[in-house]
Amino acid sequence: MTLDSYIDYVILPILAISLLLVFIRLFKGPDIVDRVIALDLLITIGISVITVYSISTGKSTFIDVAMILALIAFLGTIAFSYYIEKRGRK
Amino acid sequence: MINIIIGVLCTIGALAILVAAIGILRMPDFYLRLSVTVKAATLGGGLLLLSAAFYFPEEVSVTTKALAIIFFLILTAPVAAHLIARSAYFIGTAQWEGTADDDLAGMYDKETHQLSSGNTPVNALPPKAEPELGTDDETV
Numbered sequence: 001m002t003l004d005s006y007i008d009y010v011i012l013p014i015l016a017i018s019l020l021l022v023f024i025r026l027f028k029g030p031d032i033v034d035r036v037i038a039l040d041l042l043i044t045i046g047i048s049v050i051t052v053y054s055i056s057t058g059k060s061t062f063i064d065v066a067m068i069l070a071l072i073a074f075l076g077t078i079a080f081s082y083y084i085e086k087r088g089r090k
Numbered sequence: 091m092i093n094i095i096i097g098v099l100c101t102i103g104a105l106a107i108l109v110a111a112i113g114i115l116r117m118p119d120f121y122l123r124l125s126v127t128v129k130a131a132t133l134g135g136g137l138l139l140l141s142a143a144f145y146f147p148e149e150v151s152v153t154t155k156a157l158a159i160i161f162f163l164i165l166t167a168p169v170a171a172h173l174i175a176r177s178a179y180f181i182g183t184a185q186w187e188g189t190a191d192d193d194l195a196g197m198y199d200k201e202t203h204q205l206s207s208g209n210t211p212v213n214a215l216p217p218k219a220e221p222e223l224g225t226d227d228e229t230v
Binding site: 040 | 107120123141152156167173181
């Protein structure tokens with residue numbers, strides 16, 4: 001079993017199942033903060049999927065996309081928490 | 091040999107991310123979900139990026155980028171988790187009934203968002219004196 005087929009048939013399905021489970025929490029989420037951390041986790045898993053995909057295809061350019069996504073995830077969570085706290089303060 | 095290392099790193103990383111996903115689905119309240127999610131997802135993403143750094147050994151730029159992303163993830167994930175947990179505490183997110191201690195109860199001033207430390211709750215604090223001239227006003 002080569003590394004590429006191992007990644008394609010084992011690692012990527014595990015990540016896909018994780019994405020599905022997080023999506024269930026994103027839709028169920030009883031509170032808004034649950035949805036915010038579900039989005040944060042979705043983007044983190046997305047970074048991992050992009051990385052694994054760049055290993056599987058052998059193209060290293062995808063790592064740049066992962067870097068930009070990591071930046072955007074942090075800014076998104078910070079903005080969400082700032083405005084949630086402002087809304088609660090009245 | 092390098093393929094075995096990459097495979098092991100990928101497997102551990104993917105399993106850590108799976109644990110994070112199961113945890114965010116199964117944990118009973120927001121704070122436990124946050125506590126499970128951030129650490130496991132950071133570990134999993136870091137290990138997968140490390141395996142990418144091993145896979146492209148002849149390109150120094152890719153290794154540097156992967157290590158930079160790992161550094162950035164480890165730097166920013168706790169900060170984001172702390173901020174979102176603080177906001178959740180302010181808007182009164184319910185806790186699980188099995189949670190034994192709430193050390194922050196009564197410690198936050200809901201009006202000014204000021205945290206009192208030590209064993210004196212915020213209602214027992216003396217009223218703030220008027221700032222004198224020439225001293226730094228910390229409440230600005």
